[in-house]
Amino acid sequence: MEALEDIxxxxxxxxxxxxxxxxxxxPGLDVRQRQLVSIGALTAAGDTAPQLRFHIGxxxxxxxxxxxxxxxxxxxxxxxxxxxxxxxxAAARTVFEERGVRIEPIEVEPGGDRYARGEDKLRExxxxxxxxxxxxxxxxxxxxxxxxxxxxxxxxxxxxxLDLRQRQLVTLGGLIAFGDTAPQxxxxxxxxxxxxxxxxxxxxxxxxxxxxxxFPRALxxxxxxxxVFEERGIRPVCGTGTMERMAGRPxxxxxxxARAPGRG
Numbered sequence: 001m002e003a004l005e006d007i008x009x010x011x012x013x014x015x016x017x018x019x020x021x022x023x024x025x026x027p028g029l030d031v032r033q034r035q036l037v038s039i040g041a042l043t044a045a046g047d048t049a050p051q052l053r054f055h056i057g058x059x060x061x062x063x064x065x066x067x068x069x070x071x072x073x074x075x076x077x078x079x080x081x082x083x084x085x086x087x088x089x090a091a092a093r094t095v096f097e098e099r100g101v102r103i104e105p106i107e108v109e110p111g112g113d114r115y116a117r118g119e120d121k122l123r124e125x126x127x128x129x130x131x132x133x134x135x136x137x138x139x140x141x142x143x144x145x146x147x148x149x150x151x152x153x154x155x156x157x158x159x160x161x162l163d164l165r166q167r168q169l170v171t172l173g174g175l176i177a178f179g180d181t182a183p184q185x186x187x188x189x190x191x192x193x194x195x196x197x198x199x200x201x202x203x204x205x206x207x208x209x210x211x212x213x214x215f216p217r218a219l220x221x222x223x224x225x226x227x228v229f230e231e232r233g234i235r236p237v238c239g240t241g242t243m244e245r246m247a248g249r250p251x252x253x254x255x256x257x258a259r260a261p262g263r264g
Contacts, residue, residue: 019211028204033169035059037205039072040173041212043088044080051212052088056095066096066103071161072170078152079174079184106161115146118154125157125164125191133187164195169205176209179217182224189228199234 001012024034035058042052059069073088096103122130137145157167171188175181192202206225210218229235 015211023208023211026204026207028200029169029208031062032059032064033166033201034208035062035064036072036166036169037173037208038212039069039088040076040170041177041209043073043076043084044174044177045212046080046084046087048212049087049091052091053095056092057099060095060099060101066092066101067106067161068166070103071106071159072166074159075156075162075167075170076174078148078156079171079178106159108159114150114154116154117158118149118152121153121157122149125153125168125195126187127190127194129190130187165192165197168192168195168197172202172205173209173212176206176217176221177213179213179220182220185221185224186228189225190232193228193232193234199229 001015004012024031029037035055038055039052039059042048042055056069060066069092070089073085073092076088077085095101119131122134126133134145134149157164162170168188168191172185172192175185175188189202192205193199197205202225203222206218206221209221
């Protein structure tokens with residue numbers, strides 16, 4: 001933060017105290033998971049090359065390998081597009097070269113039935129609801145539905161290198177950064193819970209995004225997440241109170257998230 005001392009020393013202090021002292025220091029996600037969320041948010045933002053280089057370096061420092069970092073960027077293509085991903089890969093290449101990191105790229109042999117593979121992966125991630133979304137496109141843009149199945153799930157989600165929980169952390173970081181993706185956030189909050197992230201980990205993902213996306217986008221995401229929790233019968237019980245404060249409810253002390261009996 002020395003670079004800010006001559007122009008905005010308090011901003012440097014805010015980065016340290018809030019970004020790292022408050023947010024990065026929280027329990028609920030480990031340091032590798034937090035870097036995946038951060039990389040997802042910064043890549044989706046699209047104009048953050050210096051910060052992205054910093055966090056790619058941080059990801060390597062905390063134990064993610066270069067192939068996992070690249071895989072996180074590839075995973076964002078269906079959500080952020082090729083241009084942002086290509087720019088992010090250029091940032092990653094710079095970091096790898098500066099650190100003398102040699103990457104062994106993950107290369108998947110093309111072939112097989114992409115649609116069948118994608119349909120299986122979509123069902124694994126989103127359940128039958130995911131297939132219903134695809135079917136809802138049949139009357140207006142059936143090829144778009146096919147592209148989602150074949151490319152997003154048959155090609156991207158089916159790749160090795162990251163597990164489904166890691167992929168959902170990257171996805172949510174990106175979707176929160178965009179800020180106008182409530183329907184997609186709803187789908188992927190549900191998917192995150194379905195593939196094994198706990199309710200607490202999901203809310204921590206939103207909080208982790210705050211220094212990179214700002215409070216308004218995080219508050220909007222919490223509103224979406226509240227609806228998902230209500231639909232699934234998940235309720236917070238005594239603990240930190242973060243969800244209540246962020247969403248504008250009374251600041252009761254809330255803690256570990258509990259799942260209501262009989263709900264999935």
